[in-house]
Amino acid sequence: MEVIKVGMVGLGTVGTGVYRMLKENRDIITKKVGMEVRIVKILVRDREKDRSASVPKELITFDPADILENDEIDIVIEVMGSVDLAMDYITRALNNKKQVITANKDLIALHEEELSELAYKNGRDLFFEASVAGGIPIIRTLKEDLAGNRIMKIMGIVNGTTNYILTKMTNEGRDYEDVLKEAMALGYAESDPTADVEGLDAARKLAILGTIAFDTKITFNDVYVEGISKITKSDICYANELGYVIKLLAIGSNSSAKTEVRVHPVMIPKSHPLAAVNDVFNAVFVEGNAVGEAMFYGRGAGELPTASAVLGDLVAATR
């Protein structure tokens, strides 16, 4: 059987998930692709880390050229994070005629257009489903399934940390600071939670989604941003009495007159499908002139949901 050879750049949480699921679901993927898809090299940075439990030693390399300039490799998966180095690696991979899959939100928010053009010039594709809301295939849905629609609006709960905090505040009547501390202790919020709680992470994701949905270049700086750090338990309590819940929404709207993109807390009627999206779950609500209202719901992050997105891209990249 023919083998498609894959090089992976990075072996953190997502990389480990990709390696594991590719192994666990090998039978299914082989049948779908009609060929074996095999990871043959993995680039890591830290020589000291013990990976014996997860990955055979002979796959590990410390030299990027072993993957990026390796003629045997057909597809490169970038799951290392960071912007500049990832940009350099992906550029090299595309110029060496490899299909490229990335899970790198920060990179895609800044350089998607440039990298997609480079891919096109090289007759290859750039896939980045995992860069926004891992467990929700929203990018391919917007690009392909809804390709016949004029998209008027997208509204997303695209940050798990803030949705977890708001859900806890709502269900348990607790204060913001109190729940934030708990989220940090549980690893749902980072030690510096600014990017999440101030809406910056959601704004980057909105820039990516809006660019695709409205087919017009939207950057992080175009997005009006307001986070959840000023929401109090009494705001939530008043909203509840009026029949609403408070969610941090990333909202994009588009008409012939103007395109608007903003992230801020919103009062949503309890009957709206977005109101039932709780904890670390994400959802993206879309309005198109043919499909009407549609919503896509799933886990926004995590080892396996993100791996699911990378593997979906991997199957697509083999075509």
Place this chain on the structure above:
Amino acid sequence: MEVIKVGMVGLGTVGTGVYRMLKENRDIITKKVGMEVRIVKILVRDREKDRSASVPKELITFDPADILENDEIDIVIEVMGSVDLAMDYITRALNNKKQVITANKDLIALHEEELSELAYKNGRDLFFEASVAGGIPIIRTLKEDLAGNRIMKIMGIVNGTTNYILTKMTNEGRDYEDVLKEAMALGYAESDPTADVEGLDAARKLAILGTIAFDTKITFNDVYVEGISKITKSDICYANELGYVIKLLAIGSNSSAKTEVRVHPVMIPKSHPLAAVNDVFNAVFVEGNAVGEAMFYGRGAGELPTASAVLGDLVAATR
């Protein structure tokens, strides 16, 4: 600019929607495809019907060969319904090397495997996103986006008529017979509502979805079916008191031990995302071993949502 020529078989509700949205969103679709996609022939049966408002007369034909055996046509869209005649037309189209898109649930539930094989033999594709839950791109999601997952479970609200009836019974405390009559008057239920209310329509859709999700042939006869005609307003009232709503679910589950497919009324906790799917909306909840839990929500039927699915397939078929 190069033109991709499309022939459409049928000009009922869905066909009219496809023609209209292709016209209204021509700029978007042309940009996505990189070529103009043009409907050049439409097969209709009734010579007397006045279509002057919607479609130019010169596109209309009464001879199937004008489309199926027309060398100029690249893609055939089948939106006529029925099984035997549609089967004959699609077979001819595939043998004449055309890409084929169909919205025909009854046909696909019976003959998907056979037609997909015929497409494969001819080096063409068969697309049928519109055959299940028009406004929800669930077929391509299962086939492509979730291709790296072992799917353990699907649970769908896939029949709009029964969901409308159950929603009304729940929200307004009314009897089944009373709401059914109203649904018939509003055109949400057919004059013979058996296929909807007894779960047969949902079972056909489950056969299609289960075949794809579990990669094993499932037919209508494999599905255990129980409809909603015996649900009373007191059933709904008791469920409500216990914190549940009653929904007609199409459930497929798959493990190495066995595959199960069934359609019947289910008590769902109000906190479950499927509980908030109301009126004529559809939703499909999926559990995969990588993605975890995901849900896809939208309109299940109607002129424009179904047209959206056909146009998504049309863009895919041009690749």
